[in-house]
Amino acid sequence: MSAPHRRTLSRAGRRRLAGIAMTSPALAMITLFFFVPLVMMLWMSLHDWPLLGEHHFTGLKNYREALHDTEFRTAVIFTVKYTLITTPVLFVLGLAMALLVRHKRRGARFFQAVYFLPVVVGLASAAFLWLFMFQSDIGPAGDLADHLGLGSRTTNWFAGSTSAMLVVIGMVTWKIVGLQMLLLLTGLRSIPTDAEEAARIDGASRLQTFRYVILPLLRPTLALVLVFSVAGSLLAFDQFYVMTGGGPSNSTITAVYEIYRASFIKFQLGYGSALSALLMIVLAAVSAIQMLLLRSSDH
Amino acid sequence: MSTRTARTRDPGTRPVETDSRNLVTAIRQSLPRAAWWAVCVCLAVLFLYPLYVMLSQSLKAPGEAAAAPPTLYPHELSLNNFRALDGDTGIDIVAGAGNSLLVSLGATLATVVLSTVAGYGFARLRFPGSDILFFATLATFMIPFQAVITPLYLLLNNLGLQNSLLGLAAVYTTFQLPFGLFLMRNSFAAVPRSLEEAALIDGCGILKAMVRVVLPVAVPGLITTALLTFFACWNEFFAALILISDQEKFTLPVSLSVLASGNLGSVDWGVLQAGVAVTIVPCVVIYLLLQKYYVGGLLSGAVK
Numbered sequence: 001m002s003a004p005h006r007r008t009l010s011r012a013g014r015r016r017l018a019g020i021a022m023t024s025p026a027l028a029m030i031t032l033f034f035f036v037p038l039v040m041m042l043w044m045s046l047h048d049w050p051l052l053g054e055h056h057f058t059g060l061k062n063y064r065e066a067l068h069d070t071e072f073r074t075a076v077i078f079t080v081k082y083t084l085i086t087t088p089v090l091f092v093l094g095l096a097m098a099l100l101v102r103h104k105r106r107g108a109r110f111f112q113a114v115y116f117l118p119v120v121v122g123l124a125s126a127a128f129l130w131l132f133m134f135q136s137d138i139g140p141a142g143d144l145a146d147h148l149g150l151g152s153r154t155t156n157w158f159a160g161s162t163s164a165m166l167v168v169i170g171m172v173t174w175k176i177v178g179l180q181m182l183l184l185l186t187g188l189r190s191i192p193t194d195a196e197e198a199a200r201i202d203g204a205s206r207l208q209t210f211r212y213v214i215l216p217l218l219r220p221t222l223a224l225v226l227v228f229s230v231a232g233s234l235l236a237f238d239q240f241y242v243m244t245g246g247g248p249s250n251s252t253i254t255a256v257y258e259i260y261r262a263s264f265i266k267f268q269l270g271y272g273s274a275l276s277a278l279l280m281i282v283l284a285a286v287s288a289i290q291m292l293l294l295r296s297s298d299h
Numbered sequence: 300m301s302t303r304t305a306r307t308r309d310p311g312t313r314p315v316e317t318d319s320r321n322l323v324t325a326i327r328q329s330l331p332r333a334a335w336w337a338v339c340v341c342l343a344v345l346f347l348y349p350l351y352v353m354l355s356q357s358l359k360a361p362g363e364a365a366a367a368p369p370t371l372y373p374h375e376l377s378l379n380n381f382r383a384l385d386g387d388t389g390i391d392i393v394a395g396a397g398n399s400l401l402v403s404l405g406a407t408l409a410t411v412v413l414s415t416v417a418g419y420g421f422a423r424l425r426f427p428g429s430d431i432l433f434f435a436t437l438a439t440f441m442i443p444f445q446a447v448i449t450p451l452y453l454l455l456n457n458l459g460l461q462n463s464l465l466g467l468a469a470v471y472t473t474f475q476l477p478f479g480l481f482l483m484r485n486s487f488a489a490v491p492r493s494l495e496e497a498a499l500i501d502g503c504g505i506l507k508a509m510v511r512v513v514l515p516v517a518v519p520g521l522i523t524t525a526l527l528t529f530f531a532c533w534n535e536f537f538a539a540l541i542l543i544s545d546q547e548k549f550t551l552p553v554s555l556s557v558l559a560s561g562n563l564g565s566v567d568w569g570v571l572q573a574g575v576a577v578t579i580v581p582c583v584v585i586y587l588l589l590q591k592y593y594v595g596g597l598l599s600g601a602v603k
């Protein structure tokens with residue numbers, strides 16, 4: 001009587017042991033290269049920590065310094081500005097494109113695939129490509145604008161911070177908007193067609209149907225897409241490092257770029273960690289808002 | 300309304316009227332369709348134009364590639380820009396591509412193996428605390444890896460893994476693991492439990508049951524994990540820029556940044572675009588071949 005009982009127990013125990021054994025390599029990896037650095041970051045942010053030489057505890061000094069650091073403030077303001085412009089551009093274009101190709105008509109699938117194609121291109125590679133396209137004199141984009149009478153090929157797009165940012169936003173839009181389109185398309189497909197048809201039969205115009213039927217039902221996807229582009233834009237680095245180098249005169253330095261400069265140009269690792277901690281708090285807040293939005297829209 | 304009734308009552312003009320009206324409605328009906336095609340084609344041209352620029356620029360002869368104003372298409376096709384990738388410009392892009400391939404394949408292999416094994420554990424071999432641990436790995440989604448790069452640099456330095464491709468691959472693996480775990484756990488959870496139990500009753504061990512019975516069903520999830528990991532590693536720039544300091548260990552995007560910064564004299568835009576093409580074309584080809592897995596994976600990742 002007790003023998004089979006003991007055997008089932010041991011089998012369950014074996015399964016538990018196997019579970020621990022199988023999950024531990026991945027967990028060890030994540031612990032070592034993610035959670036340990038995470039704790040280190042918080043610890044380092046409380047220190048004056050040069051790359052070489054002694055580090056010593058300074059309490060919250062780095063954080064106080066960050067609040068009064070005009071360079072950091074400029075970087076944060078620029079990042080917010082960039083985010084505030086990029087997000088609506090991506091959003092409106094992504095939605096328009098999703099509406100354009102959502103119907104199952106001839107050619108729609110082909111155009112979907114074409115618009116999505118740049119998504120698989122790396123951000124840095126796309127930046128190198130657009131950097132060339134918008135070079136003065138030799139850049140094909142300026143040349144094309146010249147042919148069409150829209151501009152001059154001698155324009156140096158990277159000489160002004162606004163025009164440089166516009167080129168970067170153009171590049172990011174080209175690279176990202178296909179993903180937004182795809183996400184919104186999936187959202188649109190999940191809306192039951194009878195809801196739309198019912199509204200049309202009731203005499204609602206196309207615009208009214210969109211405004212009062214489609215948009216509300218699309219809310220979870222809209223929230224997701226918005227948070228995606230907000231989080232992505234707040235973490236911008238590659239595109240500015242490659243295309244503007246932070247210039248002209250440090251006017252296109254983003255928050256992550258400032259962390260990079262603090263930690264790996266000036267080698268103030270403690271200060272860089274403090275900036276990282278601030279960034280982490282902001283991004284965690286964005287993620288939390290995302291979860292809240294997604295959860296509340298479930299009901 | 301009244302004019303229409305008046306017209307239909309007039310038998311004399313009727314055939315001509317309907318004809319022209321039919322033509323008008325025909326045009327009016329096909330107009331949205333034509334407009335749709337026009338808009339879609341214009342957008343498609345806009346989206347493909349940068350890729351055309353990349354290919355045409357990289358295939359120009361070196362002299363033509365530096366021309367101002369630029370030529371619209373290569374007047375003389377030449378592979379010289381691609382030939383110059385192996386170090387003629389001072390930085391060996393081919394070696395960079397080799398490093399990228401090595402790191403990306405290594406990280407992909409490690410991610411696939413670790414997330415398959417652990418995903419199965421989390422899905423089927425529950426143990427006290429397994430749900431909490433799984434949730435903890437998902438919590439890493441909320442923290443951007445850019446935020447831990449400073450301590451990571453120091454940690455790798457202490458482990459002797461800074462400025463090493465192995466260290467970079469380990470970092471990439473770590474940051475792709477949560478997503479891989481999530482995907483693989485869901486893939487395994489979707490396999491009917493009875494399938495596995497039948498194998499266990501037939502005398503298979505836990506590992507054998509997993510490999511023989513459950514794993515084949517989870518293959519699509521596996522391909523997706525591998526694909527997304529490879530793309531992420533191949534294109535990654537920020538960590539590679541910081542964690543690798545020797546030029547001969549640079550990955551492809553970072554070695555292109557050396558070329559683009561013009562540190563070695565003036566920028567050779569033809570060679571740079573050839574390098575960009577080497578980075579982009581494999582991604583495009585793989586995407587076109589395995590579109591289903593790629594898109595499916597992105598969508599399941601987005602709604603995590």
